[in-house]
Amino acid sequence: MKIIVVGGFLGSGKTTALVRLGTYYSSLGKSVGIIVNEIGEIGIDGDIISQYGLETKEITSGCICCSLKTSLRATLLLMIENYNPDVIIIESTGVAYPGAIRDEIMLMNLSTEYDMAPLLTLFDGSRFKQILKEIKNFAAQQLAQAEVIAVSKTDLVEPPMIPIIEAAVQQINPKAEIMTLSSKNPESLARLIDILERSSDTDSHLVELKKVISDDGSLLMAGKRDNSIAASGVGSFSAEYILDENSLMSLNDSDFEQIAKDLMSQIRENVIEKSPDFLGHIKLFLESGSALYKISLTTAEEDPIYDFILPANGTSDTKPNLKILSAVTGISSMDVQEIVQKAAENVLNENEIVFSV
Ligand SMILES: Nc1nc2c(ncn2[C@@H]2O[C@H](COP(=O)(O)OP(=O)(O)OP(=O)(O)O)[C@@H](O)[C@H]2O)c(=O)[nH]1
Ligand SMILES: [Mg+2]
The missing domain is CATH 3.40.50.300 (P-loop containing nucleotide triphosphate hydrolases)
Structure with a gap:
């Protein structure tokens, strides 16, 4: 081995x-x-x-x-x-x-x-x-x-x-x-x-x-x-939101893509306010039921990167969900938590997605 x-x-x-x-x-x-x-x-x-x-x-x-x-x-x-x-x-x-x-x-x-x-x-x-x-x-x-x-x-x-x-x-x-x-x-x-x-x-x-x-x-x-x-000086927070399937019915693939992008850009803007030169990894993983979206950001300067958008493999019995993991320099874990939770709730509510944590 x-x-x-x-x-x-x-x-x-x-x-x-x-x-x-x-x-x-x-x-x-x-x-x-x-x-x-x-x-x-x-x-x-x-x-x-x-x-x-x-x-x-x-x-x-x-x-x-x-x-x-x-x-x-x-x-x-x-x-x-x-x-x-x-x-x-x-x-x-x-x-x-x-x-x-x-x-x-x-x-x-x-x-x-x-x-x-x-x-x-x-x-x-x-x-x-x-x-x-x-x-x-x-x-x-x-x-x-x-x-x-x-x-x-x-x-x-x-x-x-x-x-x-x-x-x-x-x-x-x-x-x-x-x-x-x-x-x-x-x-x-x-x-x-x-x-x-x-x-x-x-x-x-x-x-x-x-x-x-x-x-x-x-x-x-x-x-x-x-x-x-x-020792790393990194603040971090992770969260998972279970999304109600009925409230996703009217959304199509490009809506989900937009939701992931909006969420990432809100988190990014708010992290930059507290830590203008942050380094780290903010990653979002959205399973809509029909597709998977992964989006990633590793510095304050870069644009978020879509790693993939894949059709779900159909055998998965996982409920639609959104996972966010943010670990960044120059900011406390409490501040990261506040930023992530606020952004997620804003974006999910704006899109009338019913969720539980
Ligand atoms: N252009 C380019 N992008 C890459 C390369 N390797 C990784 N990436 C991108 O960099 C980002 C982070 O990559 P990951 O593989 O998730 O990095 P990681 O070290 O596992 O991240 P953590 O587990 O969060 O510490 C993703 O958006 C990747 O697509 C590469 O060789 N070239
Ligand atoms: Mg990794």
């Missing part, structure tokens, strides 16, 4: 990369299990990944690198027991220290034989300047333990900037292997797959870890016991 841990700041492209990796391994006939961790109570990535037919378990309401380590262990053991996949891919939250997750797994003494892939951390090349301005220290901490750093979304980066970004990242972590990754470039995925075939330098990590394990098995290493969510 291969275990791959994917880290990287909010919205850096982890789920996108992981779906592509998972789909690739499945196409080879390998069984794949995905564990995805989301900071909020309501997760969205698990729903997205499941849409691709990949076996997925979601861990929500905190970070598996700090507050939810025991949930990680339980989920991993259950996945191995019930499904025993050839490949397990774990996506951390965007505010986790991914090295702590790899270390924690290594300390679990899993009874199954496994091969830990080199620790992969994504660094969003398209937000290079904003990351250095808003969250330099936190991003540097995330990068410091990586064995492979993929500068992601390079299709959005001016080519002359790429070596500059690579050099900056290499300076933060001189030992890491640096590569570029873009969902628009299949060759970059092939390179990543090659690199992940290798093994993590687990021996040297274990030697380091053993120096810092207390009698109860927990880590003592400075920095590792920090609450990564607090």
